[in-house]
Amino acid sequence: MTATNLHGIELRGVHKRFGTFTALRDLSLTVRRGELLALLGPNGAGKTTAISLMLGLRPPSSGTVRVFGDDPRHGATKVRLGAMLQESDLPGTLRVSELVELFASFYPRPLSTRDVLNVADLAAQAGKLGSTLSGGQKRRLMFALAIVGNPDLVFLDEPTTAMDTQSRAAFWAAIEHMKASGKTIVLTTHYLEEAERAADRVAVIDKGQLVASGTPSEVKASVDAAKVRLRSDLVLAELRALPFVTRAECDDRGLATLHTRAPEALLAHIVRAGVAFKDLEVTRASLEDAFLSLTAQA
Secondary structure, three states: OOOOOOEEEEEEEEEEEEOOEEEEEEEEEEEEOOOEEEEEOOOOOOHHHHHHHHOOOOOOOEEEEEEOOEOOOOHHHHOOEEEEOOOOOOOOOOEHHHHHHHHHOOOOOOOOHHHHHHHOOOHHHOOOEHHHOOHHHHHHHHHHHHHOOOOOEEEEEOOOOOOOHHHHHHHHHHHHHHHHOOOEEEEEOOOHHHHHHHOOEEEEEEOOEEEEEEOHHHHHHOOOOEEEEEEEOOOHHHHHOOOOEEEEEEOOOOOEEEEEOOHHHHHHHHHHOOOOEEEEEEEEOOHHHHHHHHHHHO
């Protein structure tokens, strides 16, 4: 298999303009087959525009978009895609099972209605009208409609919004099963702890540009990766001069926060130098910390 064929999605030098507004700027991004990519960015960053291009709903202004090596606007490619969008309108007069059967009819090799309802944890609601479902149940219904066509590539836009704890657990169990079966998944979410736990790779975009890409660990390592909090007799200038410290601040209670990519080496130096300290706390950066740092820089 060639390198290109390994890609589920490939964007090269993509620009997307709406009149005088540029939503995407020279965006190049790949998603390998069988991986889960978390596409992250603040509101208005260009995530929705990028996904609309990947789904073939809009053409790029310039650059190329390929899904499984083909134009996503082609019919043969579209039937390999499934999408759970953040907002969608459905006929309120159809029952849950009828909606699933309707969407299944659009695809050549759909999954069975019973299997899809079980995966989406909607078997008990099969006979209910779609308009009567709760917010969390409607999100699970959108997931069911996204996967009923047995797609090779699934887009999940804020999928767990309004889901309760039990529904979230069932949803992520279904995602793990899909990953194990070789499906390619693109996820957008504001629940960054979910992205950190589930994603094989993360791509962060801001103002239409890619600002970071890699595994969650790689993205976290690209910014100040740890915070060391302590109390000592050192003044702020001395704290900032310590080796391995990239930033330092001190609050009005005398608690210093040292930002570092090498907390072990920093603490070893402090101990060897005989610096007295107390109230020591070391925390590793989360994906949310990295995200906030990257988008603030951008």
